[in-house]
Amino acid sequence: MAFKKTLIAAGLSATLAAPALSADNTSGPFSWGADLRLRQVWIDNVGLNAASPTADRTFQRYRTRLWGGYQLTDQISASARLIWEGRHYQAPNASDWPVPGFETWYSGGILFDQLAVDFKQIGGSPLSVKLGRQDLILGNGWLVLEGTPLDGSRTIYFDAARATYALASADTMLDLIFINQSANTGRFPQSLNGKLEDQIEQYETGIVLYARNKSLVPDTDLDGYFIYKHDRPNLTPNNIRVNNGAPFPSPSDSGDIYAAGLRADAKLAPAWSLRAEGAYEWGTRNQRDLSAFGLNSRLTYSLDDRLKNQFHASYEFLSGDDPSTSNDEAFDPLWGRWPQWSELMIYQWPLESRVGEATNLQRLNVGWDAQVHPTTKLMVDYHALWADQNSTRTEAQMVNISGDDRFRGHLFTTWLKTKLNEHVSGHLVGEYLLPGDYYAENRRDDSFFVRVEVVLAW
Template identity: 75%
Template sequence: MNSKKTSLLAAGLGATLACSVVSAEQAEQSSGPFKWGADLRLRQVWIDNVGLNADSATADRNFERYRGRLWGSYSPDDQLEASARLIWEGRHYQDPAASSWPVAGFETWYSGGLFFDQLKVDFKQIGGSPLSLRLGRQDIVLGNGWLVLEGTPIDGSRTIYFDAARATYNLESLGTTLDLIYLDQSANTGRFPQPLNGTVEDQIEQYETGVILYGRNKSLIEGTDLDGYFIYKHNRPNLTPGNIRVNNGAPFPSPSDSGDIYAAGMRADSKLTSSWALRAETVYEWGTRNDRDLSAFGFNSRLTYSFNDALKNQLHADFEYLSGDDPDSAGDQAFDPLWGRWPQWSELMVYQWPLESRVGEATNLQRFNVGWISQVHPTTQLLVDYHALWADEQSTRTAAQMVNLSGDGNFRGHLFAAWLKSKFSQHVSGHLVAEYLLPGDYYADNRQSDSFFVRAEVVLTW
């Protein structure tokens, strides 16, 4: 064990705990325009057979994550607020060994990045008008986060921020809001506000700019939210030698994107009756990606039945379709998840997508899901899901990845998942999650090892 890295990791965790205690005291004692808060997230993660190959030296992962955040805001009146959030996350990898990692530089003891993942100013209802502005580093979630939630997919839920300007116009009399958002994402943490520990890490494979026009209406159809949107995304490659990215102490290859993507979509979320609810979202994408003409389509839906009983039992059925790239076409039909590269329905699949695309980059998919949710205890919710997964086409992102596919079938496999989510008090929450994947004939013979994911988490909040 490297004593210097261990000392840094311990110091970071100790400072996080100390800041959390201080912020808790300040939150209780503060008044007026100042607000403070903090949280500490502790995770233990076990993953079996990353890459679906049990013979790989890096197939099994066992590691801890320690993430602390300290935030504060100043609001001199109802129309102006400035806020910031400081984050630190360290890791310790028990498996794999550094000597087994395919790229030099893997840190089994990672001392953590220390930087601001929020630094923004809010101008609310400017001059008494329906217009509000938010400028700076901020979190943005649109709809269910299907296409817009994750601005920094490489760092694995450490952050999700966007560097953005967001204007919101609230037409209250019409039950409608309009958002116009400009995004400017750096491929790494090197821009202002730079990391306080001086270490620059990759956050995305490419530099990204974009514009989103998003409208939401709650009045046209009773009990229904209707959304419509237009998205533009420009990708400029970050050309590092061998496409090597480094984050969380782990160097790994991942190719950049280039080109211009346009997307137009609609979303509806409706309470049909006291027991039935339906939500559906569809989008068409066009433009250019990596010097090929893009034409892709996506659809995502969920039907929910609520028993309205003491345990709040619910059953749901999902269907999701993400077009795949037709290998016989000169164009590109592979769906691009835009800023939706996060574990929307599976923690385990985030680690398997690089067999054919990139981390968390879901595409080329047909997914059918049935699940059950129940409030099994006043503090605890149980979720159980089964997903049947298919590929839309026999294709991959790069020619080198084709060796991972069988060429004989389109069934990705059976995925089983269960969650226990608990909120014990205002200050303590946590969860246990387990997933198991039985791969299908879509994958090559040496990529059909069963795989599982298990995570335990505790969050302390002040």
């Protein structure tokens, strides 16, 4: 073990000390690139209970990616990206993990998180089509961004077919997307080293119809969408999922969810901008009728000064399940299970839902950011958090909340992001949560999250 630690420390030191490489990454029809992401993470009191032997987490993440593309014709291209990420956990101890199989040294799968063919303006028409494994980000990623939430930020891919039609005369883009997502990495293209990992708790099929317009309202982007998502359970014994070297229980979903939504991003005045998105959901989830609503909004004031100071205020509402009805009113984030406003809360949501599954929420936020240096940006935020209802995903999780209050707590977050040049970037993020009385008495210990990241890109 000491030898392994020495070897990794030496490797990291050599990598960080090495000069940035510079290369022409395009040669004829070929293009390529690579990056290496190094992270050190400290988390205090996962589960908000300091007495738990697994409450504190300390680990490193090493992710490397290599990608390439080939331009067959002016309209047809192919692309692929190969990734690997390993982890080393210094805490918790493997013997303290509640489910057998925790790996202190973890070497993940070597897999393609992009493998697609792109057809641009087919036959000179406004229609383009992309087929295969690809990233999908719609709007601000509120409901569509993360296809693989169980592996953290290692990948976000979707197995999908996306058709885009450009209506130039109306300044409008129409997307029709078909998604077919496997619960694990066991289907083509499988990991090259045979590693089988869970990526989501269920098998997912979906259809997204998304329209983007820039001309109906001056200085405003308007989006409208319809989403259908079908969930088919992945029934492993005790709903145990394995990823990141850690086996953990997480239940599958079943059912059919429909969502209709609108999004607007408007420039109200030279210094003022407003972004708002709302969606209504209906259908069935886990043998219950679903009726839920969500709203996400932000007002921004920008100063035209040397530091590019910006101030913002946000409000988000995600309906919770009303325990007095037989229906399910908890808003489903669909493919939005990623740290949209908090890295720390990703680890606390399993107290009442699942990893990264934000729901049953009211959030008020104020924040400030500034370009404190030509290479560096500082962002500071405060979030006041409430639950919409005193309810949880399962009856077993009810012991984690008090049932007497809906205030989740005060959350403070700060980011320091830097980009030294096109080859070297990084960040430092820190978060602190003061839990409120919504949580049970044994789950009100303060919690923090700290992460250091360095990215080398070629």
